[in-house]
Amino acid sequence: MSEELKDLRIESSPQIRHKDTTSKIMWAVIIALLPSGIWGVINFGWYSLVVIAVSIITAVALEYLFCRVLDKGSLLDGSAILTGLLVAYNMPPNVVLYVPIIATAFAIAVVKWSFGGLGANWINPALAGRAFVFFSWTGAMTTWTAPRSWAAISGASVDSVSSATMLSTVKTTLLDFSGTVDGPAQLLIDQGYLVSNFAQNISSWFSGTLNWDISPIHVDLFLGNVSGCIGEVSALFLIIGGIALFKKKIITWQIPLSYIGVFTILVWIFGGLDYGTGYFSGDIWFHLFSGGLMLGALFMATDMVTSPTTPKGMIIFGAGAGFLTFLFRIYGSLPEGVSLAILLMNIFVPMIDRYIVPVRFGTKKKRGAA
Amino acid sequence: MRKISTFSKGGVHPADRKDLTCTKEIVRLPIPEIITVPFSQHLGVPAIPNVKKGDAVERGQKIGDAAGFISADIHSPVAGKVLEIKELFLPNGMKAKAAVIEVDQERSALTGKIENDWTQMDPQEMVAKVKDLGIVGMGGATFPANVKFTVPKGKKAEYVVINGVECEPYLTSDHRLMLEKGDKILQGSMMIAKMVDAKKIIIGIEKNKPDAMDNLERLIEQNSYPIEIQPLKLKYPQGDEKQLLKATIGKEIQSGTLPIDIGAVVSNVGSTFAVYEAITNDKPLIERVVTVSGGAIKNPGNFLVTIGTPIQTIIDACDGFSETPDKMIAGGPMMGFGFYDLQTPVMKGTSGVLALTKKESIKGEQSACISCGRCVQACPMGLQPTKLYKNIKKANYDTAMAMNLLDCKECGCCAFICPAKLPLVQSMRLGKRMSRKKK
Secondary structure, three states, rough: OHHHHHHOOOOOOOOOOOOHHHHHHHHHHHHHHHHHHHHHHHHHOHHHHHHHHHHHHHHHHHHHHHHHHHHOOHHHHHHHHHHHHHHHOOOOOOOHHHHHHHHHHHHHHHHHHHHHHOOOOOOOHHHHHHHHHHHHHHHHOOOOOOOOHHHHHOOOOOOHOOOOOOOHHHHHHOOOOOOOOOOOHHHHHHOOOOOOOHHHHHHHHHHHHHHHOOOOOOOOHHHHHOHHHHHHHOHHHHHHHHHHHHHOOOOOHHHHHHHHHHHHHHHHOOOHHHHOOOOOOOOHHHHHOOHHHHHHHHHHHOOOOOOOHHHHHHHHHHHHHHHHHHHHHHHOOOOHHHHHHHHHHHHHHHHHHHHOOOOOOOOOOOOOOO | OOEEEEEOOEEEEEOOOOHHHOOEEOOOOOOOOOEEOOOOOOOOOOOOOOOOOEHHHHEEEEEOOOOOEEEEEEOOOOOOOOEEEEEEEOOOOOOOEEEEEEOHHHHOOOOOOOOOHHHHOHHHHHHHHHHHOOOEEOOOOOOOOHOOOOOOOOOOOOOOEEOOOOOOOOOOOOHHHHOOHHHHHHHHHHHHHHOOOOOOOEEEEEEHHHHHHHOOOOOOOOOOOOOOEEEOOOOOOOOHHHHHHHHHHHOOOOOOOOHHHHOOEEEEHHHHHHHHHHHOOOOOOOOHHHEEEOOOOOOOOEEEEEEEEHHHHHHHHHOOEOOOOEEEEOOOOOOOEEOOOOOOOOOOOOOEEEEEOHHHHHOOOOOOOOOOOOHHHHOOOOOHHHHHHOOOOOHHHHHHHHHHHHHOOOHHHHHHHOOOOOOHHHHHHHHHHHHHHHO
């Protein structure tokens, strides 16, 4: 054998591999999430960057510890950074720092590593971390910072405004509401909810030149000029990131589309009842762009570890999450429903994967797994 | 021409890299001084050597006898003297006996050709020739051709499907054959149809070979052959007979049965050409077209190589390596075997010799399975590679068997697409072997 060939690699077929690796997938998701996070920092100020940094550092430190102690896994695969990032994205901008630290620690130590590390967790670590601190420090988790755009609105002083999110304002207002109003957007405007000058201008431009009636509330929600968690407010930037992941074939259409589809249809049918406008009058745009829906449907529900492996299974999973989000949001006592809906569906994943199996080649009947 | 089609379930799209060699004409490689002819070049039982050290052999002389129904004769590709019968490791990991033959160049030269008129022969006579001349499937599986062309009692062949797919990346030997030996391949396919008494002949070709398609189409029209061309979308593993038949005649081979059970006989382009030469020229399978390619080869090309030629000789014919290869492969990159000894001989099933660079093979770090489901979506057999893998890893072989592990044909789609770079195919092989052992 010649000298130059002594390092030949011998392994089982196939001899070539696809360029995507686990860490490339993780880093791609991180990059796709960045625009939304940058917007969060712009919108809510530097403190949100501190929250993000603290979450990531906690995640990486704990991951390092577990990798060293258990001698498995890889710090550089990006999964811990992604978990830290997602925990931070689900935090209010002004949250006291021990809350994201505890949430991240719960995500990494309890949810991820106590089951065996990457790939072994059966619920989404970031969402579980969020749920854990949400019910433990509910106050800290439901105090919000006003969006930057409010500073420019005459008569409003941002420092003095500790704003409720649109969804929570709607929820509390509807508690003793009877009568008829044209959907949540109008309800908020009637309540004196602040809208940005920019959204006002866009709205009047659309009604003036195109004769389209677009509420400034919708514009603010779509762009992210609202209060909410650090990484969830801008539907626009999240959709951009989601499309990029789809184009790169990191995520497939099944989960986002079935999730958003089922949610939208249900909101359209039943969402108008509370406002006295009857069936088939729900404000779908308001619900699509508000709360954590986009972040959840595009980035959290599509987490590979905690979603089904077959396309059909993914559709069932997404549809279930859409249905539960609708239930929690419209009929639940909490204004939000996304994180709990996804967590609940995570638990069904093993069952879905057990019964929704591919049709084998050369058989006409479906066969359950053994 | 028929409407473009493909198979429906699973499949992957590796970069095809056929541009390296698809325009390179087939060049006949001179016979080296010494060749090594293994007695196991086919699927099934190895042939039994009937020569010993010191024997003189003639070109085309039978030196190994088929041992059993699924086995094939081995012929000496050259005239010369047997130096020894030795044991060597083949790229597939099997140990086999092989005859080392010192070549008498003068007596090995090509002589005047016999020209039989196949239209006057009866089918049994033709099948006997295919058997006697050691023809096997040349797409990689090397299944003895005469077994395939003998239709079992009570079954009937309706279609002959010629496999011109060549779905393995890099390989272009079949592509070149269709361009350079088009008429012989078409006639060969009609011979097969005669042997199995089939009415329809369909040639499946992927659309990355438009010139081959045009060439065959033109020849079919000129001679009004009763043959149809089925253009196919690019997708691996379309060259597998299950996927090919689904794509060409729209039928699925039921699990555990054979193509003949849906009335089809499949033959690859290279084998069809060998069938033609066997029947009209009485030529045994003693040479084949080999694609030599990959980023580490200086001048890639297609060569007509005498069986038994050491791979070193054909690498030299390509002016050697342009850089140190990361992997040497006998066959295609998806199902071929890695090897390290350049003295390894070319065999009946060696469709290609590849020298891949690090960049081409993509090692990638192995990580834990993240249940992304890409393997499940890529499996053309509708299996769940991830679940099979996890069960085999835990030695739950019975569970894996109940999940139809035996349907797996090791095409490599799952392991190719896996972002965690898990050794999925390797584990399927292990699972099959262990459950066979248990019995």
